[in-house]
Amino acid sequence: MLRLSTKGQYGVRAMYEIARGYPETPITIKEISERQDVSVAYLEQILNRLRKAGLIRSIKGPGGGYILDKSPENISIASILNELEGPVALTSCLDPEGGCVRVDSCVTHLLWKALGEQVEAFLRTITLKNLITGDFLKVSKGQSVRAKPKSQSIKESKAMTLLKL
Amino acid sequence: MLRLSTKGQYGVRAMYEIARGYPETPITIKEISERQDVSVAYLEQILNRLRKAGLIRSIKGPGGGYILDKSPENISIASILNELEGPVALTSCLDPEGGCVRVDSCVTHLLWKALGEQVEAFLRTITLKNLITGDFLKVSKGQSVRAKPKSQSIKESKAMTLLKL
């Protein structure tokens, strides 16, 4: 249950490759395709949406490719998935579009809502920077990653709590 | 993204109705159908699987219906969804069946795994009892629900942590 689409998965993996070239080196679709085993045509579709969302910038012609439009620590996994799969909505009743007449009397509505918000909050705390350094995993062992958390927009505390299994 | 199937949703809502009759009063599919706005035929399919899983028991003939096979506080939302949608597996690589050759070199594998485990852990802490009393929501406001947690199989502490948004 709760399967992530391949678009979302590939999107994150592609963004990881692009992030590795930040801030100078553009990376081509072809390179991403080879490193991550995803077809060029499919990646085109995915990266296009991420570009329109303002997460990456493209450079045409020889020597071109894609580069991040922000620094890796300011791009969360949530922002990538949001663009490719829409916001977390465990039920159609919770969908921005959907809506439901039973909401008020529904016993499960708040449950799905709470869970969805937790998931989204978690994904907002993990950034491409974390993916590159891999430090988000060590947090679960009780180690402090940074002495001074710099970015305020993305909090690490939540990830630390959640990963403390 | 991360949509729950209607089978899962209806299943939980049906179990809620059955739980309300615990431990004495059997409830018929027809009653559940009316209260929760789900067709009888579809509910038959859903409840059948839950019965085979040992979550509920059925009584045939007039005056019959369904009753819980355990007490409401010992039936978690996770156990219901597991039966109707299978275990949480954000990617096919994480599926008990699936498998993946890239696992070791994959940058995202552990991320999806960690998130999936968090979701499942959360769902294991919410029970039908919580759904009936609605107390699982108040926890987020820092109130203690029970002085002495009785059941050990299902811990409330995790839900308390997670809901503290």
Next chain:
DNA sequence: GTAATACTTGACAGAAACAGTAGGGTATTA
């Protein structure tokens, strides 16, 4: 200016999962 590189865009199609219906069968009670 021409060729090669690389991104851009929209349409399309096969496959799989989902959501639900249909119809007949079995057990129990009154």
Next chain:
DNA sequence: TAATACCCTACTGTTTCTGTCAAGTATTAC
């Protein structure tokens, strides 16, 4: 024996997913 209520399998239309394809535009190198 009639009515109630669960049991079981199959099937089907719809939607979503997972890509592919083909043609186009912009940039660079020579």
